[in-house]
Amino acid sequence: MKKVAVVLSGCGVFDGAEIHESVLTLLALDRRDADITLLAPDIPQMHVVNHSTGQPAEEKRNVLVEAARVARGEIRDLAEADINEFDAVVFPGGFGVAKNLCDFAVNGPECSVNPQVERFILAAIDARKALGFICIAPALMACVAKNRNLHPRLTIGTDADTAAAIEKMGGVHLPAQVRDVVVDEDLRIASTPAYMLGRRISEVADGIDRLVEKLLQLA
């Protein structure tokens, strides 16, 4: 039974973890009998977006507390997790990855990464763990790789600006369709475009299912 950490960035596509991608990741892992642990950093969200209007709201929310909604309460603080507990780590997408786990949404290739998140990803790479990045999450991996001698092969689908930003940070971007998975066998990293390209939940589910299958092979 492979032990897999799923790292969430909140609860909701515009300010947190993309909910469909998060749930579909859990489903694909559970179908393969993975031992799943949900993790999130105990930090404030960058902001709160009213998802019915798309406008920022005058509220404060916490990434771990909101991510606990997706986790049905069963979630741990990322700061207390040790990479040696796990065989693999997955990051579902959503703007929370680019707003809360790093600031790619604001600063693009000049982004910086939350120190807990950066430490966890670097520890995973050092320990040769398998890593999965969904939707916009490959940009987080590229942020971590920046200024290090890491050049991960990643996909965010076909969006030219995001692909260029990934390349500027030293990543290698490969275009892909919604059901495709790009694999970096050396770094043991898999990525898939999900809602960067997907228009239907069923095609996003197919891409994530393939990513999880590949992730468990890499682990």
Next chain:
Amino acid sequence: MKKVAVVLSGCGVFDGAEIHESVLTLLALDRRDADITLLAPDIPQMHVVNHSTGQPAEEKRNVLVEAARVARGEIRDLAEADINEFDAVVFPGGFGVAKNLCDFAVNGPECSVNPQVERFILAAIDARKALGFICIAPALMACVAKNRNLHPRLTIGTDADTAAAIEKMGGVHLPAQVRDVVVDEDLRIASTPAYMLGRRISEVADGIDRLVEKLLQLA
């Protein structure tokens, strides 16, 4: 292509719609090419629960605004929906069904139902539309049936107290396991226990998939 309304009660198992059940319902519908519309009432939540501690929080949230997170922004006010737009209606579970759409969580068999929700369900029954109820949502159907000459056959799994409450309201409760669907062919109602019994997302997914298959047959 069947037109199906999915009615959400917020975003999070303890104070809103159960997120996994909601997403798995969308997945099962989309895999069968249903034309999906997300709906929620534009009303305050009964309360807000911090899902990482399980404790009530000092916040106010709105059911429609939070449900929009599950819907990726694509959601309509239930008050503006006409049952004639749809072939079928599904209610995923979560405490929001029993706290926001009706007050079953507080008042048990003495519950009352939000007037918009009650109107919509009664219109569906009158128009012979197919109805699906997941997890605790069959209790909502029983609340609506109460004091009317309706005796829907429903399941919430095996929980004795909830089953007794459903029977007290005039419903007929049939015990079921997590992958089972109970069907009332006369009233065109399907129900499945989901997380009332499920311990794994994959078994909940199987039950919901069967419910959706049956729902579309009834529609």
